[in-house]
């Protein structure tokens with residue numbers, strides 16, 4: 001069985017353990033049933049210092065990076081993918097603020113006093129998050145933001161949005177802003193009522209004349225695309241893959257336990273005694289371990305500046321998203337009607353796992369990018 005992420009166990013995973021067993025795991029079913037935001041988990045993660053995981057030590061954080069964020073999100077997703085996604089978006093946005101934000105905000109994030117998230121997707125450009133159509137307009141010394149954001153995880157719950165718009169005046173595809181979630185003119189327009197990830201609060205948000213200062217700009221005007229590609233994409237791709245991996249691991253373990261412990265009394269055999277069922281469980285195990293291997297190799301490529309690092313960044317979410325839908329589907333299949341009736345605990349993973357393939361960059365967009373890279377074509381254009 002896979003132990004690559006558990007030996008030796010880093011201290012941040014030790015710190016996570018009591019939060020997992022005491023709060024995240026026990027609350028997961030209820031969060032799924034009621035679509036409640038995982039506030040208790042966020043509070044406990046803040047208390048444990050883990051919301052500052054990717055914040056620099058100089059501002060009070062743990063000074064970790066993509067590997068730690070990915071492994072931590074993976075652990076959370078084994079129990080509650082809604083919580084895992086909220087944490088994933090927090091780290092992805094925190095990484096941008098770490099690189100470009102003011103020190104006071106970085107300190108607040110490091111101390112667990114501020115939760116942040118990404119506000120990129122828009123009703124106009126849909127999953128093409130790199131091409132916002134929303135506007136930023138100079139308004140005296142300030143800037144006016146108008147937008148129809150289509151999805152923001154933790155909408156109305158996070159404290160800060162890392163926000164994209166068309167550039168103010170510069171050439172380029174976008175500019176990134178730091179927008180307080182309580183800014184006047186921001187409105188969450190619908191509650192989240194999704195198939196899965198039911199507690200992640202990914203709602204549409206409109207901005208009508210939201211005024212921010214010029215200082216709210218993160219990075220340079222017109223350079224948003226560079227921030228998206230260099231800061232956000234590697235974090236998000238690996239953490240999203242980690243989220244998928246956590247769900248795959250949970251579904252595989254639960255399904256294997258179910259078939260091993262469920263008896264066909266009339267023939268004196270367990271479901272696991274059936275070769276067909278065993279073969280399906282084997283496929284689940286292999287696919288889960290393949291994703292783990294790709295993910296760990298991708299982290300190695302990134303950390304060592306390998307030539308294939310960008311390809312791995314693109315591949316890891318595509319592979320994990322696709323395989324998590326396959327593995328959770330197999331978990332439903334081998335666990336039979338018992339799973340359909342929610343007795344095995346894999347049905348939530350099956351629903352939650354559907355999201356990654358349609359979260360941007362979507363799997364099909366990634367296939368297009370990876371195909372272009374493999375064929376030597378430019379990724380954009």
Ligand SMILES: Cc1cc2nc3c(=O)[nH]c(=O)nc-3n(C[C@H](O)[C@H](O)[C@H](O)COP(=O)(O)OP(=O)(O)OC[C@H]3O[C@@H](n4cnc5c(N)ncnc54)[C@H](O)[C@@H]3O)c2cc1C
Nearest residue numbers: 118119120121126127151152153202358359360362364365
């Ligand atoms: C649970 C959840 C949480 C989210 N949280 C956030 C968040 O915090 N912040 C944020 O900014 N966004 C977030 N999103 C939005 C997400 O990143 C996508 O923008 C969104 O899911 C796209 O949905 P859509 O209906 O607009 O897709 P569409 O863009 O309409 O896509 C429809 C289909 O067309 C395909 N397609 C589109 N473009 C291409 C292409 N170039 N090549 C091949 N196929 C293509 C897609 O793969 C898809 O199959 C979240 C989404 C979900 C599901």
